[in-house]
Amino acid sequence: MHSAYARVDLLPALPEQLPLIRRYLEQLATDEGVPQARGSDAFLMQTLFGRPPVAVAHLVQAQLVGEVAASFCGLAVHSWKWGTFSGVLDMYVHALVIAPSHRGQGLGKAVIAALFDIACAQGASRLELLTTAGNEAAAAFYDQQGLLEAKHMVVRRRACAGSPGRA
Template identity: 30%
Template sequence: MIRRATEADVPAMVELVHELARYEEAPEQCHLTEQQLRDALFCPNPALFGHVAEVDGAVVGLALWFLNFSTWEGVHGIYLEDLYVQPEHRGSGLGKALLQALAKECVDRGYARLEWQVLDWNEPAIGFYEAAGAIPMDGWTVYRLTGEPLRAFSA
């Protein structure tokens, strides 16, 4: 079952994000706490939203997302930050159902697009996304300012 996340889901969601970091071979970069995720999802004006996949009462997958905006289209879109399903539940349709839930959010709200990033080496995910009809955005390179370079540039 796919549904919107609730506060009761936060501990399981944090564990799933940490599992994702381990899968992506970067566990040392994941510092998310339950309080941080709770505050982000359930504050008075949240900028982060979430859906979960549930099997037999247990949260086994998630999609965390936020709104972006296309100045060319003149409307919002959804940026998918994390999509993760535990390995033992992959192939059951839960990942597809999570992605479809976000596509439905876009269609229902009149949003122009659903976007995300995928690691170049993650062939199973790339195949999954391309099977859904997604296309890679060739010609675009992601840039990031973080840590000390971010602080230095802000000064």
């Protein structure tokens, strides 16, 4: 696929961009069939911009071929996790969303490549993410990017009493 973009950048999100971050998270919730993106603005501020931040948010900015101005068109959120056996950090991607109007033009591929470059530059052993079971389009896309299913792993979880994510 030939990209329609002359330039794609991952820019560190700023606190004043929280409304834009929320819009992308709400889009992701819609895409995943989740009724709404939970988490107050205060929670997002603490998570993304607290000291220390729990996760790192990047806004995706792209410039179309032949255009002068670039525009925001997506969001990527990641954190670092301890590599139990590797002895180094791994990048865990929590969220990757591209605005519907910009999909199918190579942006997702460019964002994954940029995140992988960040992970490797920080000395990580790998980049990991979860996909929704049964989302064959996502599985195929990530397979094409070299993100293969870890068949030896199964996610297990137990919700805390009173947790808004409990279900």
